[in-house]
Amino acid sequence: MCRWLAYSGSPVLLEELxxxxxxxxxxxxRHSRLGAETTNGDGFGVGWYADAATPGLFLSTEPAWNDRNLRELSAQVSAGRVFAHVRASTGTAVQQTNCHPFRHGRWLWMHNGLITDFNLVRRDLAMTVDPSLYHEIEGSTDSEILFHLALTFGLETDPLAAVARAVGCVEAAGRDHGLVYPIQMTVATTDGETTWAFRYSSRGRSRSLFHSNDITTLREQYPDNPMLHSLSADTRLVVSEPLGDLHGAWREVPESACLVVTGGAGELRPFTPLR
Known part of the structure; x- marks a missing residue:
């Protein structure tokens, strides 16, 4: 399916991530270790927060490993909050409007997984999106529909409840069409201040998701590691799979959970779809 990362902390060059x-x-x-597919070459996207009113976006249909512009951009742009995503399509077209992250005002959203038999439920879900938001849907993915369902249900005021209602809506629509396991997802969303990361699937066998351990603890474990001392104490990463093999650096996000990252604090909360 896809791989993604969500970074927050001291500003870093994109190439460092x-x-x-x-x-x-x-x-x-090219070589995913834990993904449903080894190769995620159907485009990529990077979102970052700087001084503008809305986050920056760079989206491309090129494979990430083959895009010279991404290499150039990554060596020049630094940010303290970054969302990045490499895509493996589950059936929708390879086009820029289908690349993650998706943006609404200050909000970014990205997804790994799928809504099962999306073509069966697409109309039902699209008709649930608030009419004031519907015109913003530019692509054809289930991920973008899920984002706009969450916005419809109040993402900007209560993200945990809004995503729970959006997932509940998807499961209800899927089961109305006879689907046993309507959704598979890891999702990250942010308003530029806080990151919410969700791991859930109807089957209870969700795609991989990890978060970094406390940097202060890791500094004590690895006093000679220069990278750990170059990052601020509030640095946090949430990733589809670990970026390295440093022992003790990563913890798995449990099934049916939401990780809320604010500053240097990460809080795990249970996640249950709502109707």
């Missing part, structure tokens, strides 16, 4: 780690996101675009 996308290229330099041993199992960087660009490496995962």
């Amino acid at each position: 996308l290229y330099k780690p041993a199992n960087s996101l660009v490496t995962q675009s």
Whole structure:
């Protein structure tokens, strides 16, 4: 399916996240270790927060490993909050409007997984989207529909409840069409201040998701590691799969959970779809 990362902390060059780690996101675009597919070459996207009112976006249908512009951009742009995604299509077209992250105002959204038999439920779900938001849907993916369902249900005021209602809506629509396991997802969303990361599937066998351990603890474990001392204490990463093999650096996000990252704090909360 896809691989993604969500970074927050001290400003870093994008290349430090996308290229330099041993199992960087660009490496995962060709050689994913834990994904449903080894190759994620159906486009990519990067979103970052700078001084503008809305986050920047760079989207491309090129494979991430083959895009010279991404290499150039990554060596020049630094940010303290970054969303990045490499795509493996589950059936929709390879086009820029289908690349993640998706954006609405200050919000970014990205997804790994699928809505099962999306063509069966697409109309039902699209008709549930608030009419004031419907015109913003530019692509054809289930991920973008899921984002606009969450916006419809109040993402900007209560993200956990809004995503729970959006997933509940998808499951209800799927089961109305006889689907046993309507959704599979890891999702990340942010308003530029807080990141919410969700791991859930109707079957209870969700795609992989990890978060970084406390940097202060890792500094104590690895006092001679210069990378750990160059990052601020509030640095956090949420990733589809670990970016390296440093022992103790990563923890798996449990099934049916939401990780809320604010500053240097990460709080795990249970996640249950709502109707």
